Amino acid sequence: xxxxxxxxxxxxxxxxxxxxxxxxxxxxxxxxxxxxxxxxxxxxxxxxxxxxxxxxxxxxxxxxxxxxxxxxxxxxxxxxxxxxxxxxxxxxxxxxxxxxxxxxxxxxxxxxxxxxxxxxxxxxxxxxxxxxxxxxxxxxxxxxxxxxxxxxxxxxxxxxxxxxxxxxxxxxxxxxxxxxxxxxxxxxxxxxxxxxxxxxxxxxxxxxxxxxxxxxxxxxxxxxxxxxxxxxxxxxxxxxxxxxxxxxxxxxxxxxxxxxxxxxxxxxxxxxxxxxxxxxxxxxxxxxxxxxxxxxxxxxxxxxxxxxxxxxxxxxxxxxxxxxxxxxxxxxxxxxxxxxxxxxxxxxxxxxxxxxxxxxxxxxxxxxxxxxxxxxxxxxxxxxxxxxxxxxxxxxxxxxxxxxxxxxxxxxxxxxxxxxxxxxxxxxxxxxxxxxxxxxxxxxxxxxxxxxxxxxxxxxxxxxxxxxxxxxxxxxxxxxxxxxxx
Numbered sequence: 001x002x003x004x005x006x007x008x009x010x011x012x013x014x015x016x017x018x019x020x021x022x023x024x025x026x027x028x029x030x031x032x033x034x035x036x037x038x039x040x041x042x043x044x045x046x047x048x049x050x051x052x053x054x055x056x057x058x059x060x061x062x063x064x065x066x067x068x069x070x071x072x073x074x075x076x077x078x079x080x081x082x083x084x085x086x087x088x089x090x091x092x093x094x095x096x097x098x099x100x101x102x103x104x105x106x107x108x109x110x111x112x113x114x115x116x117x118x119x120x121x122x123x124x125x126x127x128x129x130x131x132x133x134x135x136x137x138x139x140x141x142x143x144x145x146x147x148x149x150x151x152x153x154x155x156x157x158x159x160x161x162x163x164x165x166x167x168x169x170x171x172x173x174x175x176x177x178x179x180x181x182x183x184x185x186x187x188x189x190x191x192x193x194x195x196x197x198x199x200x201x202x203x204x205x206x207x208x209x210x211x212x213x214x215x216x217x218x219x220x221x222x223x224x225x226x227x228x229x230x231x232x233x234x235x236x237x238x239x240x241x242x243x244x245x246x247x248x249x250x251x252x253x254x255x256x257x258x259x260x261x262x263x264x265x266x267x268x269x270x271x272x273x274x275x276x277x278x279x280x281x282x283x284x285x286x287x288x289x290x291x292x293x294x295x296x297x298x299x300x301x302x303x304x305x306x307x308x309x310x311x312x313x314x315x316x317x318x319x320x321x322x323x324x325x326x327x328x329x330x331x332x333x334x335x336x337x338x339x340x341x342x343x344x345x346x347x348x349x350x351x352x353x354x355x356x357x358x359x360x361x362x363x364x365x366x367x368x369x370x371x372x373x374x375x376x377x378x379x380x381x382x383x384x385x386x387x388x389x390x391x392x393x394x395x396x397x398x399x400x401x402x403x404x405x406x407x408x409x410x411x412x413x414x415x416x417x418x419x420x421x422x423x424x425x426x427x428x429x430x431x432x433x434x435x436x437x438x439x440x441x442x443x444x445x446x447x448x449x450x451x452x453x454x455x456x457x458x459x460x461x462x463x464x465x466x467x468x469x470x471x472x473x474x475x476x477x478x479x480x481x482x483x484x485x486x
Contacts, residue, residue: 001318002323002326004323005327007323009187009323009324009327009330009331010327010330013168013327013334014164014167014168016168016176016179016180017167017176017177017179017180018171018172020168020171020175021171023172024172024175026361026362026365027361027362027365028102028350028361028364029102031173031174031365032174032258032342032345032346032350032368033174033258034173034174036097036263037264038178038262038263039268040264040268040271040272041271041272042182043178044273044275044276045275045276045279046178046181046182047272048275048276048283049181049185049335050256050335051250051256051280051336052280052283052284052335056283056284056287056332058144059141059306059394060284061290061291061305061308061309062304062305062306063291064290064291065292065295065298066305068216068219068220070222070224071288072223073223073240076240076243077240077241077243077244077247078244078284079247079284080247081245081246081248082247082280084244085247085251085406085410086273089409089410090260090269090273091266091269092413093107093251093261093409093413094269095266097261102346103127103343104123104127105127105347107261108120108405108408111412112412112418112472118424119424122424122427123347123351123427124347124350124351124352125347126400126401126404127254128344128347130401131397132340133396133397134394135336135337135341135375135376135379135382136379137397138161138336139158139337139379140383141332142158142330142333143155143156143157144307158383159380162376162377165337165376166341166373166376169341169372169376170369173368177339177342183331184332184334184335187324187328188331188332189282191331192286192290192328194317194324195290195312196286198316199290199316202297209296213295213296216296243447245450246447246449249401249406249449251405251409251410252403252404253401254343254401255336255339255343258339258342258343290312295308297315297316298311298315313326341372341376345368345371348371348375349367349368349371395448396434399434399447399448399449400431400434402430403431403433403451403455404431407456407457407459408426408427408456415471415472416460416469416470417469417470417472418460418469419468419469421468422459422463422468422469425459425463426456426457429455429456429459430455430459431452433448433452433456434448434449437451
């Protein structure tokens with residue numbers, strides 16, 4: 001019965017994705033941006049499903065299982081940072097997306113009207129490297145859940161996920177990805193809410209569940225982040241600040257920002273953001289609550305915390321609902337994996353080979369689909385041969401992408417015109433800082449992307465003093481940085 005329930009939901013997702021083929025155009029712009037015709041509710045739900053990936057179902061629940069209630073500060077910091085950054089960027093990014101730009105890197109490279117070839121190439125290479133690793137993490141997350149529920153080898157789950165993602169991506173491109181994201185969002189929410197309700201009921205109600213959690217340890221249900229460096233005051237403050245930077249780092253994630261680039265109108269950005277944040281806050285709260293309760297329901301000794309959700313699902317739910325939970329996990333992994341694969345494919349054909357403009361639209365479309373196949377195989381290979389930790393893989397990729405792209409996007413959205421050399425330096429110093437930061441154990445508790453983003457902004461400040469950046473003026477400023485449009 002578990003298998004039948006799981007397969008029924010998978011069939012639903014595949015059907016929704018493949019059905020997008022009916023509206024697919026015969027050019028790469030439609031394949032990669034859905035001809036900028038996406039409705040705000042679809043853009044919002046798709047963006048939040050892409051953001052709330054296997055990292056949420058597997059990584060965050062595992063982190064909460066180990067850390068306890070202090071993990072909620074990660075949620076508070078993340079969402080606050082996301083909201084603040086989006087206020088300055090989302091609408092302006094949509095406005096800067098023209099008929100000649102099909103990728104995140106291409107928008108950054110042509111923001112001020114120039115064509116900065118090397119910046120576009122570097123952005124494409126960084127996207128492929130880190131989005132590929134990120135996609136592999138999603139396939140790893142899905143395979144972990146299947147290994148618990150069905151006892152399958154890890155390669156089976158990863159391969160199933162890769163085949164499904166490839167099927168509807170090739171069929172309908174970004175439109176198929178967005179449609180399935182919306183369906184997957186609903187399944188994700190229902191799955192998490194169902195598990196929370198059953199877990200609380202199993203423990204005898206809200207009061208009994210809280211008592212059980214409070215008995216884990218004195219710190220487990222404390223609201224103060226504990227176990228951090230630099231003392232009791234500075235440590236928690238830096239912890240929250242770090243996760244605010246992690247949330248703000250959304251603006252540096254090509255696979256998420258492409259959803260807002262594909263929105264049907266800049267005027268609908270507020271509505272898209274309301275859908276996005278309303279769902280995000282609700283789902284994150286449910287994930288934290290399930291992570292807490294799983295600590296009471298599953299002994300901690302010798303247990304892989306990232307398997308908490310599928311383990312308690314098996315213990316508490318009837319077979320049909322276990323299939324629902326598994327479908328929710330797979331929905332989360334696929335909703336991000338398909339977006340990552342498409343973003344990588346776009347970088348391969350649009351950023352690394354811009355001369356494809358000379359190829360016929362139909363031939364170019366098939367080249368992009370071929371790149372989708374290659375990227376999917378690359379992600380599957382990394383998933384089967386790389387490290388097992390979903391949380392670590394995602395955070396490293398997320399940090400690197402944020403450090404490469406967020407500082408440049410932010411300063412351009414705020415009306416600064418940056419030379420190509422300075423833009424490239426900002427990107428590479430940001431990424432290098434992330435990896436240097438990881439070498440200092442004293443700083444390991446804090447989000448390395450914060451250091452990378454600040455380093456990129458510091459490079460911009462120095463370049464501005466040296467005359468390598470200036471305020472945009474005239475038509476560019478009017479087109480991109482109009483006030484009151486966020």
